[in-house]
Each structure stands twice: as C-alpha cells, then as structure tokens.
Amino acid sequence: MQKRIESNILLTDDDLSPQSQHCQKSFAYFMVGISSLLEYLQSPYGQVSHIILPSEYPLSPEIEKKIYHYQSTQRSKKQTSHKQVIITKARTLEALVLSEPWHILKRKKAKPSDDRFLHRPLKECVFRVVISLWQEKIFTDTVKDADTLVVILDHIHDPRNFGAIIRSAAFFGVRYLFIPKDRQVPLTETVVHCSRGGVGYVQVIQVVNLSRIIKRLKSLGYWILGADICANAENISDLTGFYDRVALILGHEGSGLSTAVKKKCDRKVTIPGNNSSISSLNVSVAAGILLQALSMK
Numbered sequence: 001m002q003k004r005i006e007s008n009i010l011l012t013d014d015d016l017s018p019q020s021q022h023c024q025k026s027f028a029y030f031m032v033g034i035s036s037l038l039e040y041l042q043s044p045y046g047q048v049s050h051i052i053l054p055s056e057y058p059l060s061p062e063i064e065k066k067i068y069h070y071q072s073t074q075r076s077k078k079q080t081s082h083k084q085v086i087i088t089k090a091r092t093l094e095a096l097v098l099s100e101p102w103h104i105l106k107r108k109k110a111k112p113s114d115d116r117f118l119h120r121p122l123k124e125c126v127f128r129v130v131i132s133l134w135q136e137k138i139f140t141d142t143v144k145d146a147d148t149l150v151v152i153l154d155h156i157h158d159p160r161n162f163g164a165i166i167r168s169a170a171f172f173g174v175r176y177l178f179i180p181k182d183r184q185v186p187l188t189e190t191v192v193h194c195s196r197g198g199v200g201y202v203q204v205i206q207v208v209n210l211s212r213i214i215k216r217l218k219s220l221g222y223w224i225l226g227a228d229i230c231a232n233a234e235n236i237s238d239l240t241g242f243y244d245r246v247a248l249i250l251g252h253e254g255s256g257l258s259t260a261v262k263k264k265c266d267r268k269v270t271i272p273g274n275n276s277s278i279s280s281l282n283v284s285v286a287a288g289i290l291l292q293a294l295s296m297k
Contacts, residue, residue, distance in 0.1 A: 023132045023133070023134060023135065023138075025132070025133045026130055026131065026132045026133075027130070027131050027132075027133075027187070028049075028128050028129070028130050028131075029128070029129055029131060029189055029192050030126055030127070030128060031126070031127055031128075031129055031192070031193070032124050032125070032126055033124055033125060034063070034124070034125045035197075036127075036196060036197050037051065037063075037125055037127050038063070038066060039196070039197030039200065040127070040129050040197055040200045041066045041067060041069075041070040042066070042070075043197065043200025043201050044200070044201065045131075045132065045199075045200050045201065045202075045203060046129050046130070046131060046197070046199065046200025046201075047129065047130040048070065048085055048127055048128070048129050048130075049085060049086065049128050049129075049130060050085065050086045050087075050088070050127060050128040051067075051085060051086070051087045051088070051125065051126075051127040051128075052087075052088045052089075052090055052122065052125070052126045052127070053087065053088070053089050053090075053122075053125050054089070054090070054091070054122045054123060054124070054125075055089050055090060055091045055122075057089070057125065059087070067085055067087070070085065071085055090122055091122060129192075129200070131187065131192060131199055131200070132203075133187050133204055133205075133206050134203045134204065134205045134206070135205065135206075136205055136207050136213065136216075138203060138205065139176050139178075139203075139205055140216070143176070143220065147175055147176065147245075148244060148245050148246065149172070149173070149174050149245075149246050149247075149248065149291070149294055149295060150174060150175075150176045150177070150178070150217065150222065150246075150247045150248070151165070151169050151174055151176070151177045151178070151247070151248050151249075151250065151287070151291075152177075152178045152179075152210065152213070152214070152247055152248070152249045152250070153165065153177065153178065153179045153180075153184065153249075153250055154180070154210065154249055154250065154251045154252060154257050154258055154261050155180060155183045155184050155251070155252045155258065156179075156184060156185055156250070156252065156253065156283065157183075157184075157185055157252065157253060158185065158253055159185045159188050159190040159191045159194065160190065160191075160194045160284070161253060161282070161283050161284040162185050162191045162194070163190065163191040163192065163193065163194025163195040163196075163198075163199075164194055164195070164284035164287070164288075165177075165250065165283070165284050165287045166191070166194075166195040166198045166199050166202050166204070167194070167195045167196050167197075167198035168198075168284070168287050168288040168291055169198065169202050169287070169291065170195070170197075170198035170199075170200075170201035170202050171198070171288075171291075172291040172292060172295045173295065174202060174291065175201075175202060175203060176202070176203055176205060177202050177203070177204050177205065178205050178206075178207055178210070178213055179204060179205070179206055179207070180206075180207060180208075180209075180210050181206055181207065181208050187199075187204055210258075210260075210261055211260055211261070211264060214247070214249075214261070214264045215264075217247045220245070221244070221245050222245045222246060222247040223243045223245065223246050223247070223266045223267070224247050224249065224264060224265050224266045224267075225239070225243075225246055225247070225248050225249065225265065225266065225267050225268070225269050225294075226249040226251070226257050226261065226262060226265035226267075226268050226269070227248065227249065227250050227251065227256075227257070227268075227269060227270070227283075227286055227287075227290055228251070228256060228257055228262070228265075228268040228269070228270060229256070229270055229279055229280050230268055230270075232268065233268040233269055233270035234267060234268065234269055234270065235269075235270065235271075235272055236269045236270065236271055236289070236290055236293045236294070237293060239267070239269060239293075239294075240293050240294070240296050241296060246294050248287075248290055248291065248294060249261060249265065250283055250286070250287055250290075251283070253282075253283050269290065271286055271289050271290065
C-alpha cells in the first residue's frame with residue numbers, strides 16, 4: 001500500500017541551518033504555486049530545498065536565474081545545509097513519495113482516498129520549504145536600530161488570522177513577531193499557506209511569558225501600543241510618526257487584550273469607524289491598517 005507524506009514534518013538535526021542554536025523547532029511544509037515559490041526564493045528566512053514541477057511546465061530563464069541566485073546566496077551565507085535546490089519534473093503527485101528525498105521523511109498510513117490523490121495530475125508547482133520557530137535569544141542577538149516596529153500576538157486562535165497578520169507584517173517590513181507558548185494557535189500549515197510567503201520574511205518567536213518580553217522591549221526603547229476598543233483608546237492616526245520604536249499588541253479575536261497585557265501597554269489605540277452598530281474589525285484586517293499607520297514616518 002502506498003503512503004502519503006505528511007504535509008508538516010518535524011525535521012532532524014541534518015535539516016537545520018547553522019542558526020539552529022536560536023531555533024526551537026523547524027518544520028517542512030509543502031507549498032503550491034509559482035508565485036509563492038518566487039517569494040520564498042527571495043525571503044531571508046524560508047529555506048527552499050526541493051521543487052516539483054509538472055512535466056510540461058516550462059522552467060523560464062527568469063525562474064532559473066532566481067533559483068541560481070538563491071542557491072549562491074544561501075551557500076555564501078551558510079544559511080542552509082542543502083547544497084542545491086533539487087528540481088524534479090513529474091506528471092502526478094506520486095513524485096512526493098517516490099522521488100528522493102521524500103521517501104526518507106516521516107510518513108503516515110494511507111487512507112483509501114490517498115491513491116486517488118497521489119495519481120491526480122500535477123498542475124502546479126509544488127515545493128518544500130523549511131520554516132523555523134525561533135527562540136527569544138535571536139531577537140536580543142540580532143535586533144538592529146532599523147527594527148522600529150515589532151508585533152506581539154496576545155493569544156490569537158484562528159490560524160487564518162495568524163497567517164494574514166504575518167503577511168501584513170512582512171509587507172510593512174516587520175522582522176519580529178512574538179507569540180505566547182500557551183493558548184495561541186501554533187505555526188501550522190494553514191498559517192504558512194495564509195501568509196502567502198510572508199512567513200519567510202518574519203521571524204516568529206515563541207515566548208513563555210508575554211509580560212517578560214514586553215518588559216524587555218521597554219528596556220530597549222520600544223513603546224507598547226495595544227489595539228483596543230475601550231473608551232480611552234486613541235485614534236491611531238493621531239500617533240503616526242509619534243514614536244521611534246513601537247511594539248504593537250493584537251489581542252484575541254473575541255475577548256481582545258488580556259488583562260495582564262493591557263496593564264502593561266503605554267497607550268491603547270483604535271481605528272475609528274463610521275458605523276456605530278459595528279464595534280470592531282477582524283483582527284487581521286485591523287493589523288494591516290495599524291501597521292500601515294505606524295510604519296509611516
């Protein structure tokens with residue numbers, strides 16, 4: 001019986017980059033789409049190791065050039081243990097389990113539907129990307145003066161919201177995003193897919209205690225702004241360009257900021273609307289608006 005590979009795999013030490021002393025866990029995910037591939041090839045943190053293309057798919061000179069440049073950059077910086085990106089052409093998804101190095105990875109027993117899945121024609125590019133969950137130490141060791149904006153998530157539960165927030169953070173140049181270890185959606189395949197390549201540009205750092213990282217950020221000169229709809233929250237447009245360094249906290253989809261985190265905020269900010277019957281925006285939508293306002297100087 002054929003087996004279908006799991007879509008998210010905890011990697012061995014051989015798969016980890018030399019930065020693994022800062023890494024909590026690394027996972028391999030299968031991604032789909034040439035546009036996502038091109039974004040990952042240009043990202044500083046996502047590591048692309050294998051690409052499977054449809055048999056009839058033309059590998060354009062532009063894509064070949066980007067792959068070659070990616071490989072050269074990774075080797076020169078020693079960012080990955082893979083010497084080159086392996087490119088395979090195939091007619092069906094069966095290549096995921098029959099081609100090297102897929103068969104050496106962890107697998108699960110096939111279900112009756114898996115055979116149909118594996119023999120389905122391959123119509124789009126499929127690639128394997130390695131994503132890491134980082135330790136707090138990577139922030140303290142690599143933070144720069146240019147890192148004027150960071151994001152903290154206060155127990156987000158929806159993976160699609162998490163992924164969309166990562167995408168917005170990447171778009172506005174945020175390098176560090178902090179999440180709590182408990183009562184927070186983890187870095188899953190859905191999160192990675194919804195970030196549409198953004199997770200390759202943002203270092204997601206898991207911390208045990210949000211209060212401690214907030215205290216640490218304050219000591220580094222960051223002002224802590226919490227997104228809230230309380231009566232004393234200030235219009236975000238009034239604070240545009242007001243602070244040199246900002247940590248933006250986004251709360252749970254239903255209950256908002258937790259009490260402990262709310263007390264540690266220097267200010268609460270809100271987005272004014274024109275409909276009194278609707279009190280707030282979806283957290284991922286609000287994240288994009290707030291980040292855009294705070295990124296303006």
